[in-house]
Amino acid sequence: MNAFSYLDLLNLLGPETILVLTSLAALFVDLGALRDQPLPRRWLAGGGVTALGGLLAILWLTNVTAQANLAHGILVVDPLTQLVKVVLVAMLLFTVALSLRAEFTEHVGEYFCLLLLATVGMMFLVSSEDVLTIFVALELTSLSLYILTAFNKRSLVSAEAGLKYFLFGGVAAAFTLFGLSLIYGLAGSTNLREIATNLAGKGTDPLLMVALIMVVMGFGFKIAAVPFHLWAPDAYQGAPTPAAALIASGSKVASFFVFAKVMALGFAGIEGNGAWRQFAPGWVPVLATLAVASMLLGNLAAIAQSSVKRLLAYSAIAHAGYMLLGLLAMSNPHRRADGMAALVYYITTYGLTTIGAFGVVQIVERTGGDSLENFAGFSRRAPLVAVCLMVFMLSLAGIPPLAGFFGKFYLFTAAAGAEPGNLGLLWLVIFAIAMSAVSLYYYLQVLKRAFVAAPAEAAIAPVVSFMERLTLALLALAVVVLGALPAWLLGPIADAIKAAGF
């Protein structure tokens, strides 16, 4: 262990520190100063404090360049992690912006505090290459999100969803911890790179396989991949919409990023083979199985949904399947950077799109609910928001020139090229393309209601605040611009990956 100064540590952990302090500030401001103020003012104040902290964190992240690997990977700071952290905080900010008119709770301070803590957990998750800190950060994130899911105490569904989420997550975490302890037993280290070194030569030890699957279960739960997805539809539907947005965006970004690291770094050497009819034991066939199951089940089940939040949950499951392709692309060490770049681009744009989609759903919910019927004639009631919805839905479906198309394009290209000179994962890519064709159906269902169907007699125009309009418009613009000019995002990602030496 190297000696290091606490000042350096503060320098490296500045953003996280800021957010933790902000969470406390939000709590104190709300509970102390604004106790008797009307609710909207408290939301505004809490949101303001949170946003201020978030902006400061982003400023720190973008302006303080630091690169360090402390205590054998317990804390890893490099351009790539900084970039992902910027994305995380940005998603937090968008979530906050969409929360300002929320009415589901009076515990404003606690709400923002939990949002911030969840984000801090995600940031630690991103910054870690040690299984123990990864687990701790995972738990911090998860626990915050459990509470956020159940935050609407007046709603039975919310409480039920929170409980289910918690139970499922707890069991999954138990498996993960078990798996990690087995790994430690086999490899004698908690550092990912050392694990990989020590496991080399163990071959396909059955115990290792058990450990591998158990680790995968924990992350599979976080990213909502089939068959560890069962919590997701309930949680998405039951949770307050901004919380669901954060679960679907920020949590997913961090989980995928660390999942990729664990698999590509920690289990380097036991990839196995996922090429068609050449399966060999390892994490690639496992993830390929999860990907196929996720794409199939997510896309099919989404078709049968009438609740748009639930539909978005299944859509998220299907997208988790697509994103697993990016992980699979990283199984080839030479192509690892490509896979990582495609994955980060995809999760970023997907996160932005899905926050936007949830933002629109939140607005529709004010007119009575989130079922498809409530979307009927929405374009006539709120044209700007409806246009944003169209952008988000088409991007999720992968229609050019929106970001979703290029995300899928890079992801599939990376996956198809993962095994050079061999068809390799092409079968998976073909399957993914076929399934994204199926997915168009349910996205267009939503748009059809919004743009073609006549509004119901009693339909009312939703109240849309300026902040919501601005946020949605910004998100839609980002989706269009990042789709039309993908290099704006891909360039920095590629630079960061190169600088991080990933």
Place this chain on the structure above:
Amino acid sequence: MSWIVHNLWLVPFLPLLAAGLTALAKQRHRRFAATLAIGSMTVSFLLAVGAFAHTLGRHEDEARQVFNFPWFQFGTEWLKLGWVLDPLTAAMLVMVTFVGLLIFIYSVGYMAHDENFTRFFCFLSLFAGAMLGVVIANSLLLLFICWELVGLTSYLLIGFWYHKPSAAAAAKKAFITTRLGDVALLLGMVWLYSQTGTLLFYDNGAGCLEQSALGAMVAQTTSLGLAASTGIGLLIFAGAVGKSGQVPLHVWLPDAMEGPTPVSALIHAATMVAAGVFLVARVYPLMAARDIADVLSPSTAALQVVTWVGAITAVFAALIAVAQTDIKRILAYSTVSQLGYMMLGLGVGGVAVGMFHLITHAFFKALLFMGAGSVIHGCHEEQDIRRMGGLRKLMPVTFATYAVGMLALAGFPLLFSGFWSKDEILHAAHEWPVSCWPFYFGLFGALLTAFYMTRQVACVFFGNYRGHAAEGAAAGNHHAAKSRRHQPHESPAVMTAPLAILAAFAVVLGFLGTPAWPWFQSYLEGEAAMVDPDKLLAPGTLALMLGSALVVFAGLGLGWWLYGRRPMRHADDADGLERLHPEIFAVLRDKFYVDEFYEATVIRFNAGCAWLGDWLDRWIWGGAVLACKFITIGLSWLSRLFDEFVVNLGFDEGCRRIGNGARFTSSLQDGQTQNYLRTLALALAALLLLLTWGCKG
């Protein structure tokens, strides 16, 4: 380069502009159309006079000034157009603008009652612009463009009264017949371009009519043993044959008389038909180009062809003219005949000889046509000379001017321009070393010309008016009934004034080209004219003049003896010549059966080809198309079946399956947490199995 050379384009451009503006005018804007047309023509005339003055007194080397400009680029080559100002152009410009101007003025009176007055002036202006374009063109391409425009306006104007089937047919005939010549001209142009790489006539030594290009073309021998210059020259001449109504493409010109009389005067007597002659004059260096080794041979093959075609046309058309009864048709055949003279002159004597006759002929033929128009106008659209007579007293001005024109055309000695220009041609033909037959042809033609003109004048102006008698036979005819109440009357001043002016020119112009003072010839050749009365009295010249005068007198006398001595009493009386030799008269009256011959050969051949084409189209190609159609229908039917029962059913089935799958997968989510957790355990087991057994294979 002086201003006028730079801006010579204005001369054709102004009438074109007038045509364009008139085209936008409404039908009732008659005064506007006429003013614009006449105004533009006047300005063009003044410019033409300026250009003419510019060319006066210059020597050969500086007499020709050109202005060329690049038009567009294809490949690495620039296609250039341009205009040229030389004596030939200047003389033609003055003639066309002046005669045109007079005819425009005359038309105001002649067309006064026509409802399409504006359209008429639009076409006339367009014609004038195009014709002037032909005249100034320094590029065969530009000339060809204007040439085709001229052909188009000719078509439009012949068919001006398109509601008359005969006019519509005549327009079509004229267009198609001249097209035959134009195809040859186009081929000649292409050949010329491939030989010389330029279509400019004069380009400071690089033009296709200049020494280097001519030398190259003469040296080039084609497979038939002709020099390239001869081949190209003949093809270009074929274009001129079409346009100038030379045998065998003369058939359209008499029919073209279906157009309004001013059109006949302007286009089909004075200017357009002369365009062919002008073209030959323009490319004369090409026609006359010969090898240095060949310099002693008397004439080139191309010029010999021109000579023979001209000579034959001159006699052939004159013979037909003898037996025609339509006043305008007689003049039309006379025109064909005179155009033959011009070609003959070009062939035997060069540019100056042919062009002199062209200029003089333009004036007196325009005069005759306009006189005929005046007669027709006065006789209420009557054109048959047998139903006229005695108009000498009823239409004195018309008679006087017509007589001047007639004497000029007949070549009455000394006083009239036709004498001098025709004499020039005969003189040249007499000295032609190749053959003496063209000279005899010319003499015979002169005899015939004097004869048929005497016949016409006698029938129209002498004796008694026979219109009433004919109308008696055609009683019930509305038109006839109307004219019974009116005697023929003199035309208004707007028509007779141009006649008088033209009559004056028909006399005066001759003195510009007498042997004693050959000013016109010298002008064209860029030399100073010398007054030399002795030449007039040179033995050869004098004898020839006397000879041709005798021939003319013989023709006049014969005509008077047959027709003037005992005027026709009745419109249905047999013709004087018919009484003497009915069989010859019948052949001549039926125009040597050329139309019938074409009908039996060319047109029938064409009809046969058309029938064959129709048959092929209907049965062979049509059958193939039908077969394709049925095959396509069959295929599309199959495709529809496939679509309906395989693709659609498959797709529907697929969609149904997906829907079922959706309901099934959705039902997996039963909301029971214990089941969720059970799934977790099952998944662990399943994945383990997958890794331990599934991946071994």
